[in-house]
Amino acid sequence: MPGAREILSAVSSLKVSPEFPGSKRDDEERRWQNGLATAIRDLPTLLQRLELPSEMALGADAATVDFPVLVPESYLRRILPRCPEDPLLQQVLPSVAEMISSEGFVSDPVGDTLARTAPGLLHKYRGRALLIAHGSCAVHCRYCFRRHFPYAQEPRSPDEWGPALAAIRNDDSLHEILLSGGDPLILSNRRLQFLFDALAEIPHLRRIRIHSRLPIVLPERLTSGLMRTLKSTRLRVVMVVHANHARELTGDCAAALEQLVNSGLMVLNQAVLLRGVNDSVDALAELCERCIDLGVQPYYLHQLDRVRGASHFEVPVFRGREFMRELRRRLPGYAVPRYVWEEPGGTSKMPLESPDHDPPALHQGTP
Ligand SMILES: *Cc1c(COP(=O)(O)O)cnc(C)c1O
Ligand code: SF4
Numbered sequence: 001m002p003g004a005r006e007i008l009s010a011v012s013s014l015k016v017s018p019e020f021p022g023s024k025r026d027d028e029e030r031r032w033q034n035g036l037a038t039a040i041r042d043l044p045t046l047l048q049r050l051e052l053p054s055e056m057a058l059g060a061d062a063a064t065v066d067f068p069v070l071v072p073e074s075y076l077r078r079i080l081p082r083c084p085e086d087p088l089l090q091q092v093l094p095s096v097a098e099m100i101s102s103e104g105f106v107s108d109p110v111g112d113t114l115a116r117t118a119p120g121l122l123h124k125y126r127g128r129a130l131l132i133a134h135g136s137c138a139v140h141c142r143y144c145f146r147r148h149f150p151y152a153q154e155p156r157s158p159d160e161w162g163p164a165l166a167a168i169r170n171d172d173s174l175h176e177i178l179l180s181g182g183d184p185l186i187l188s189n190r191r192l193q194f195l196f197d198a199l200a201e202i203p204h205l206r207r208i209r210i211h212s213r214l215p216i217v218l219p220e221r222l223t224s225g226l227m228r229t230l231k232s233t234r235l236r237v238v239m240v241v242h243a244n245h246a247r248e249l250t251g252d253c254a255a256a257l258e259q260l261v262n263s264g265l266m267v268l269n270q271a272v273l274l275r276g277v278n279d280s281v282d283a284l285a286e287l288c289e290r291c292i293d294l295g296v297q298p299y300y301l302h303q304l305d306r307v308r309g310a311s312h313f314e315v316p317v318f319r320g321r322e323f324m325r326e327l328r329r330r331l332p333g334y335a336v337p338r339y340v341w342e343e344p345g346g347t348s349k350m351p352l353e354s355p356d357h358d359p360p361a362l363h364q365g366t367p
Contacts, residue, residue, distance in 0.1 A: 029188065035220050036186070038072075041070055052081075061094070063099055063142075069140060074218055074253070087247070102311035114344075120154045120161065123171075129174055132155075136186050137213065151181075158191060175207060179211065183212050196233050199233075206236060208235045209239075210240065211242070212242070213241065215241045215256050216248050227263055244271045244274055244278050249290045266297070269297070270299050271300070273315045285330050291335070299338070
């Protein structure tokens with residue numbers, strides 16, 4: 001069994017350059033990377049492609065300086081044109097409201113910087129730790145709680161993961177590693193395979209969990225190479241995707257999810273409760289049923305993390321509780337997600353459904 005030092009030296013001898021010059025990527029790999037390269041990256045183009053008035057960029061453009069527009073073509077195809085209120089568009093459309101500062105909305109709402117135990121490793125809960133496998137995403141969600149996270153300081157390649165892998169190896173209380181980010185599926189198959197192999201060698205680990213929005217926004221990422229990697233390991237692989245509205249789960253995204261489910265992986269969905277996107281019982285019920293149709297288990301419905309620039313997306317907790325009560329009436333128990341909030345410093349995600357848990361830091365609203 002290799003020790004931390006052996007892994008570290010194996011890691012540092014890999015010396016993979018960022019662009020893999022001369023390496024042969026298969027067509028599929030080229031296809032999704034091209035999908036990422038050709039994603040829409042500016043507001044005027046986004047408006048023009050959706051046949052929306054260019055004046056909608058006025059003021060909103062300022063919000064893109066720190067957090068640019070990013071929308072892949074596949075996701076764009078699922079947005080209704082000429083519809084400023086479209087719930088898919090709302091998730092990616094910069095708004096002047098992002099420039100308004102609101103009390104309680106901060107840059108690190110979930111205490112990530114305090115939970116960092118090695119470069120790229122966040123250890124908050126017992127038995128599981130989160131590895132920021134890559135800082136980038138294939139889409140920029142305007143409500144993102146990590147929109148101010150200093151990703152540039154985190155590792156993203158094999159020779160930089162050494163300290164995090166050593167920390168995981170040295171802590172045998174860990175049974176599960178979450179690959180997150182950013183988005184871990186931004187990694188090439190080759191780097192992902194490297195991570196999978198390194199983790200599988202750590203004897204106390206049992207599971208790898210991937211938290212990714214790519215199956216939703218860039219479904220071409222689910223290449224046969226990726227499917228091979230996901231099945232190549234002794235570890236149980238759990239895939240947690242992130243969709244907030246039923247219409248995201250259509251077209252090539254539905255086909256990609258079916259492929260994941262059919263391969264035998266456990267596939268879960270987490271959603272964020274968002275004003276203007278899914279803040280109605282109908283929208284939430286349809287999202288849950290659509291997940292179940294595809295074999296995807298609704299996992300969490302997150303109360304919005306109070307990140308600076310996202311206050312216009314917040315739905316008060318009492319409304320969320322009303323939605324949950326009604327979802328329980330309408331849906332089979334297995335289709336109802338857990339309504340939770342991430343309390344900074346908490347030992348797990350905090351259940352919000354019962355009024356016994358009333359996080360004082362959260363806006364409750366008045367019923
Ligand atoms: C949310 C989160 C987890 C996973 O929590 P589960 O309740 O197991 O889904 C693990 N680590 C960190 C740092 C998290 O933020
Ligand atoms: S994909 Fe996830 S991490 Fe990336 S911007 Fe969206 S919510 Fe944030």
